Amino acid sequence: MTFRSNGRHSPTEFARVPAVSTSAAGSPSPSDIAKAFAEGREESLADAYRQWSALVFTLAFKALGNRTDAEDITQQVFVSAWRSRATFDPATGQFGAWLTGITRHRIADRMSARSRDHRNTEAAAALVNSEAAADQVDQDTVDRVLLADELAKIDDPRRTILWLAFYEDQAYPQIADQLALPLGTVKSHVRRGLLQLRDRLKEVKGDDAS
Amino acid sequence: MTTHLEDEQLAQWVLDDQTPDTAAATHLQLCARCRESYAELQEIARLSKRLPRLEQPPSELWGQINAELGLETGPVPGTDLREDGQQEPTALRPASPERTNPSPAGHPEVRRFRWRALAVAATVAAVLGAGAGVAGTLLATRDDTKAPVAETMIRLTPVAGQSGDGNADLIQENSGDRLKVEASGLGAGQGFYEVWMINEDGKRMVSLGVLNPQTGGTFTIPQDLTQQGYRIVDISLEPNDGNPEHSRASIIRGTLPG
Numbered sequence: 001m002t003f004r005s006n007g008r009h010s011p012t013e014f015a016r017v018p019a020v021s022t023s024a025a026g027s028p029s030p031s032d033i034a035k036a037f038a039e040g041r042e043e044s045l046a047d048a049y050r051q052w053s054a055l056v057f058t059l060a061f062k063a064l065g066n067r068t069d070a071e072d073i074t075q076q077v078f079v080s081a082w083r084s085r086a087t088f089d090p091a092t093g094q095f096g097a098w099l100t101g102i103t104r105h106r107i108a109d110r111m112s113a114r115s116r117d118h119r120n121t122e123a124a125a126a127l128v129n130s131e132a133a134a135d136q137v138d139q140d141t142v143d144r145v146l147l148a149d150e151l152a153k154i155d156d157p158r159r160t161i162l163w164l165a166f167y168e169d170q171a172y173p174q175i176a177d178q179l180a181l182p183l184g185t186v187k188s189h190v191r192r193g194l195l196q197l198r199d200r201l202k203e204v205k206g207d208d209a210s
Numbered sequence: 211m212t213t214h215l216e217d218e219q220l221a222q223w224v225l226d227d228q229t230p231d232t233a234a235a236t237h238l239q240l241c242a243r244c245r246e247s248y249a250e251l252q253e254i255a256r257l258s259k260r261l262p263r264l265e266q267p268p269s270e271l272w273g274q275i276n277a278e279l280g281l282e283t284g285p286v287p288g289t290d291l292r293e294d295g296q297q298e299p300t301a302l303r304p305a306s307p308e309r310t311n312p313s314p315a316g317h318p319e320v321r322r323f324r325w326r327a328l329a330v331a332a333t334v335a336a337v338l339g340a341g342a343g344v345a346g347t348l349l350a351t352r353d354d355t356k357a358p359v360a361e362t363m364i365r366l367t368p369v370a371g372q373s374g375d376g377n378a379d380l381i382q383e384n385s386g387d388r389l390k391v392e393a394s395g396l397g398a399g400q401g402f403y404e405v406w407m408i409n410e411d412g413k414r415m416v417s418l419g420v421l422n423p424q425t426g427g428t429f430t431i432p433q434d435l436t437q438q439g440y441r442i443v444d445i446s447l448e449p450n451d452g453n454p455e456h457s458r459a460s461i462i463r464g465t466l467p468g
Contacts, residue, residue: 046284049272057267067265074267078275140257147254148261166258191221198254 034095037081038088045082052096053078055149056103062141063107073106080106096204100146143201150200154193161186162193215244217251224251269384366393366443366462373397374462378443386433389418389443392426396461399447406456407435408442410468415456416440441466 028036028047036044053074060073081088081102088098151162157179164170164178172190176183215234223230230238230248238245276283366376376393391405405418405427418429443466447459 042281043284045275045279045281046272049275053267053271054264058262058265061265062262070265071267071271075271075275075278079278082279141262144257144260144262145264147257148264151261152264166261169259187222187225188218190225191218194221194225194251194254194258195217197258198250201254202250 030095031090034088034090034093037085037095038090040085045078048081048095048099049078052099052149054152055096055145056099058145058148059100059103059142060107062145063138064110069110073103073110076106077103094203100142100204104142143205146201146204147197150197150204151193153200154196157181158189158193158196161189162197165190165193214241215247217247220244220248221251224248224255362466364443364464364466366391366445366464368462369460372461374445376445376462376464378464378466380431380436380466387431387436388428389431390426390428391421391443391445393421393423393445393462396423396445396447399459399461401447401449401457403461404446404448404456405429406444406446407431407440408444410439410441410465414440415444417454417456421445436466436468439468441468 028044030051033044033047033051037048056077057070057074060077061067061070064070064073077099081099088095151159151166154162160179161175161181164175165172170178172183172186175181176186179186215230215237219234220230222228223234229235238248273283360380360382362380362382364378364380366378368374374393374396376391376396379390379392381388381390389405389407393403396403403421403423405421406415407418408415416432416435418431419427421427443464444456444460445462446457447461448457
């Protein structure tokens with residue numbers, strides 16, 4: 001058994017799961033970030049980037065299939081969010097939903113541009129299908145990225161339990177065994193985790209205005 | 211007076227893939243609210259079966275955003291360690307885009323979860339206040355302007371019928387990834403030891419080079435290899451036969467978290 005005694009207890013597993021805790025010291029909550037952002041406080045841009053850059057980047061990457069475009073889109077989204085911060089009302093809007101909305105618009109623009117390029121070089125026969133697809137980011141893909149991001153923001157041990165259940169496809173007894181937790185505890189975490197994910201997804205999809 | 215079905219009960223049915231009992235089924239037929247809840251949870255469960263890995267934008271993007279906005283660039287957000295040692299997303303490594311299900315069901319490698327189990331259990335223990343030290347990920351922020359180094363250490367354990375053990379330490383920096391390998395008790399077979407990165411598809415592999423079991427070694431990992439699913443670190447015993455392919459005689463193994 002190898003021990004690395006750095007005083008930290010962070011399993012390698014978490015190299016994969018960003019722990020974006022809203023309760024950690026020095027880490028403002030999403031609603032605090034949203035408020036500061038709307039007020040134009042510059043430090044809130046870094047907070048927003050910390051909270052949502054993985055979400056924005058992953059959405060763009062999954063939709064567009066390449067990192068360069070995804071980097072472009074991510075930059076556009078944060079730049080345009082900052083410039084249009086006055087249009088965001090923290091009292092009525094959910095910041096994550098607002099950013100997601102901007103992201104989807106940017107992705108759709110990029111897809112349209114691509115399909116225009118495509119039309120310029122391809123026969124008209126191909127264009128009917130590509131046009132239908134052009135402005136549509138696959139909803140399942142978006143939802144899955146949103147869920148992955150929400151899962152990453154859930155506190156432990158629930159985050160790890162859900163990770164093992166959903167990413168590792170492990171059964172309850174396996175998870176209970178691994179984490180040395182009672183089976184009932186594991187089941188209840190997965191159950192509540194599912195409800196939590198549902199509620200968060202609803203929240204973040206609440207409005208798509210941008 | 212209608213008694214609605216409990217959300218938790220609905221969630222459990224969804225998770226267990228069970229059909230609600232007769233009374234509940236009747237209620238679901240009559241009650242739009244519960245039906246909607248049930249459908250929503252089924253949808254979340256369906257989506258959750260194939261969750262993507264989150265991808266991180268490159269660290270220079272933060273500077274580019276600030277430059278475009280004409281703002282002062284502070285340190286890249288997310289490189290700090292939290293109080294509890296959890297890292298922020300910066301060290302998240304992207305998965306290969308084509309792999310949506312990182313852990314195919316029925317993967318025969320039972321061993322791969324052994325070390326991980328220990329690591330995960332230790333963390334949960336720490337969260338629950340028990341506390342235990344274990345190999346894991348260490349983020350060392352050298353200073354605010356430099357990118358962090360993520361280090362991931364895994365154990366290498368003997369494959370069936372073999373003996374020995376070791377560690378593989380994945381060191382991730384902006385300049386590239388390195389794998390530091392140590393081994394002991396490999397036995398005295400005929401030939402030499404070689405370090406391989408095997409893809410989780412079980413088909414593709416890349417040789418990192420020859421390992422001296424007495425001294426260990428540090429190997430450069432070609433870019434993006436781990437992201438492409440080459441996560442199984444394998445030490446093999448190779449006969450001196452000039453054949454560059456894997457001898458199939460694996461001695462110890464471990465899987466980097468994917």
